[in-house]
Amino acid sequence: xxxxxxxxxxxxxxxxxxxxxxxxxxxxxxxxxxxxxxxxxxxxxxxxxxxxxxxxxxxxxxxxxxxxxxxxxxxxxxxxxxxxxxxxxxxxxxxxxxxxxxxxxxxxxxxxxxxxxxxxxxxxxxxxxxxxxxxxxxxxxxxxxxxxxxxxxxxxxxxxxxxxxxxxxxxxxxxxxxxxxx
Numbered sequence: 001x002x003x004x005x006x007x008x009x010x011x012x013x014x015x016x017x018x019x020x021x022x023x024x025x026x027x028x029x030x031x032x033x034x035x036x037x038x039x040x041x042x043x044x045x046x047x048x049x050x051x052x053x054x055x056x057x058x059x060x061x062x063x064x065x066x067x068x069x070x071x072x073x074x075x076x077x078x079x080x081x082x083x084x085x086x087x088x089x090x091x092x093x094x095x096x097x098x099x100x101x102x103x104x105x106x107x108x109x110x111x112x113x114x115x116x117x118x119x120x121x122x123x124x125x126x127x128x129x130x131x132x133x134x135x136x137x138x139x140x141x142x143x144x145x146x147x148x149x150x151x152x153x154x155x156x157x158x159x160x161x162x163x164x165x166x167x168x169x170x171x172x173x174x175x176x177x178x179x180x181x182x
Contacts, residue, residue, distance in 0.1 A: 042156035059149035
């Protein structure tokens with residue numbers, strides 16, 4: 001399923017170019033180059049630059065299944081393939097087990113309503129689809145650089161006052177984006 005989904009995303013150019021990591025041939029060096037290039041270009045134009053760096057805690061655990069299934073459908077995953085993903089994600093039961101010298105302790109079995117299976121080869125690819133709309137939501141100010149679950153936003157302007165307005169608006173936009181995505 002990973003190979004089919006990855007091929008579908010690649011052939012149809014679905015994953016945004018601002019996404020680095022989790023994609024063959026696009027790695028952290030590419031992300032660093034993009035950030036550095038944006039900073040240097042702004043400085044060459046005598047602009048001021050600020051960076052907003054967002055690291056999502058428990059990002060893979062926060063993936064809302066119904067939102068993800070909608071996004072998969074929007075990306076063209078339909079029919080039996082979408083049904084497969086729904087089956088793969090929903091009604092998964094899990095529990096925690098802690099082993100100590102005094103014995104084993106475990107929680108009750110609970111149904112997971114969010115998150116992608118940990119250690120799965122599909123997890124990073126699914127997360128990339130889940131967060132694929134971030135650049136579209138915050139495009140009015142700048143293009144973000146997204147690596148794994150980290151989102152870096154460089155804001156540039158002619159002066160500090162304009163920069164502050166753009167920073168405030170960028171924070172508002174990224175916050176709205178993260179709220180929509182859960």
